[in-house]
Structure formats: structure tokens, C-alpha cells
Amino acid sequence: MVLPAFALLGSQISVNLGAAIAKHLFPVIGVEGITAFRVGFSALLLLLVFRPWRSALTRRDVVNVLIYGTVMGLMNLLIYRAFARIPIGVAVAIEVTGPLLVALLSSLRPRNIATCALAVVGLCLLLPVRGGERLDPVGVAYAFGAAVCWALYIVFGKRAATLRGGQAVAWGMLVAASFIVPLGSITVDPATLTPPIVLTGMAIAILSSAIPYSLEMLALRGLPQGLYSMLSSAAPAVSAMAALLILDERLSATQWSAIGCIVLASAATAMSARKK
Numbered sequence: 001m002v003l004p005a006f007a008l009l010g011s012q013i014s015v016n017l018g019a020a021i022a023k024h025l026f027p028v029i030g031v032e033g034i035t036a037f038r039v040g041f042s043a044l045l046l047l048l049v050f051r052p053w054r055s056a057l058t059r060r061d062v063v064n065v066l067i068y069g070t071v072m073g074l075m076n077l078l079i080y081r082a083f084a085r086i087p088i089g090v091a092v093a094i095e096v097t098g099p100l101l102v103a104l105l106s107s108l109r110p111r112n113i114a115t116c117a118l119a120v121v122g123l124c125l126l127l128p129v130r131g132g133e134r135l136d137p138v139g140v141a142y143a144f145g146a147a148v149c150w151a152l153y154i155v156f157g158k159r160a161a162t163l164r165g166g167q168a169v170a171w172g173m174l175v176a177a178s179f180i181v182p183l184g185s186i187t188v189d190p191a192t193l194t195p196p197i198v199l200t201g202m203a204i205a206i207l208s209s210a211i212p213y214s215l216e217m218l219a220l221r222g223l224p225q226g227l228y229s230m231l232s233s234a235a236p237a238v239s240a241m242a243a244l245l246i247l248d249e250r251l252s253a254t255q256w257s258a259i260g261c262i263v264l265a266s267a268a269t270a271m272s273a274r275k276k
Helices: 001-050 059-083 088-095 097-106 112-128 136-162 167-187 195-222 225-232 235-247 251-273
Strands: none
Touching: 001 088, 001 167, 001 195, 001 225, 001 235, 059 088, 059 136, 059 167, 088 097, 088 112, 088 136, 088 235, 088 251, 097 112, 112 167, 112 225, 112 251, 136 167, 136 195, 167 195, 195 225, 235 251
């Protein structure tokens, strides 16, 4: 399980580095434009690298890939909308409630329920339920929408991961691009698409989608679904650090404590799975 676990860590570092860079471009070409760059270029790269058409898909594979690609596209769009309104680390902390739900449903043992409860405590610290650090409610809603998509992504990604090589992620990204790219093309002013912006968009696509989704396919094949979900819960800490280093996006002590609770819950479940 060591290689799949490192693949998942590499995926988290890459995707959050790309997200922090992408946030710089939100005022220039908008959330939909950045998402279109990310998904569109990633689809092209993955199709060229993996050439998924070399193997035929069964009817069941087609259904799984269609759902997998749809939730992948929506997850990208919703989390970028959340990033535009609330801090990246906070948005990702809310988003990981999706994997946490999958982990809880995968194993209802008291130990796992306790660690999920710790993650819920962290989530409660993040949300402005008692007049703490106020968060944009629309941004919070987008983050929770991305959480639902992440949960579905894990379930259907696990099913699609039975396809050989990167076939699943290439077809899935093409499905995502089929509706995300047209949406982005409608909202972006062509005059803003200067060569530096286009090159940056390509870099974001590689960092945020092409690399991480390929690594996640390796992780999904090698890790149990529940363990994958809980290891993914460490993403808020990686996201917050990337936002701090690149965007100087500073969180309060309460928000860092909340993220710490979620990361501890992830670590506890990972150790529990290792002892099984």
C-alpha cells in the first residue's frame, strides 16, 4: 500500500499547487474560464498519453465513465467557485466531508466513527455557527456541493479504475470537458486570452488535473475505498499550506485547529487500517 499512498500524496500536492496558481487568474478570465482551461487541456493531454480508444468499453464501463466524468467536471467547477469566495484551505476542509461520508459508510466500526467525529468537530470549528470568522455562505454551499461530487467521484472512480492504464481517467476527463469547455467559452472574453494566460492555463491543467487524476487512479486501484477516503482528508492541510506560500492566504488559529482535527482524524484511520 506504500506506493498508492505516496501517489495520493503527490496528487494532493500537485492539485493544490495548481489551485493556488489558478486563483491568481480568477479576476482575469473568471472561474468558468479557468475550469475550462483545466479540464479542456487535461482531456487533450490524457487522450494523447493514454489513447483510451485502443480498448473497447463494455456497456457497464460506459455508464461508470459517464457518471465518473460528470461528477469530475462538476467537482472542478464547484470547488473553484468556492475558492473564489472563501480561503482555499477552508474550502477543501469542507469538501473532504464527501470522502469522510464514504469512509463512514465503508466501515461502521466504533473506532472509525470516533475519528470521523473528530473530523466533524473540525468542520464545526470552520463554519461560522457562533459568529466566528464569517464565511461567504454561497462559497460554503459551493464547497459542500463539491463534497457531494467528491464522494460520488470516489465510488464511481473505484468502479472505473478496473479499466486498463489511464483509460478511465482519460475518458472521464473527456466527458467533463464536453460540458465544462463550452461553458467556459461562453463566459470568457477572447481578448483576455494572451499567450502568457494560455501558457499558465496549460500549466494549471497539468498540475491540477492531468498529474493528480492519473496518480489518483493508481491510488484507487491499490487502496481500500475507506482508507483512500480518509487519507484524502489530509488535503486541507496541503491546501492551506499551498495557499499560504503562494497567495499569502492566512488562516486564523481556530481555522488551523479545525484543519488539524481533520488531519488527525485521517491519520488515526490510516493507522487503524494498517493494523487490520
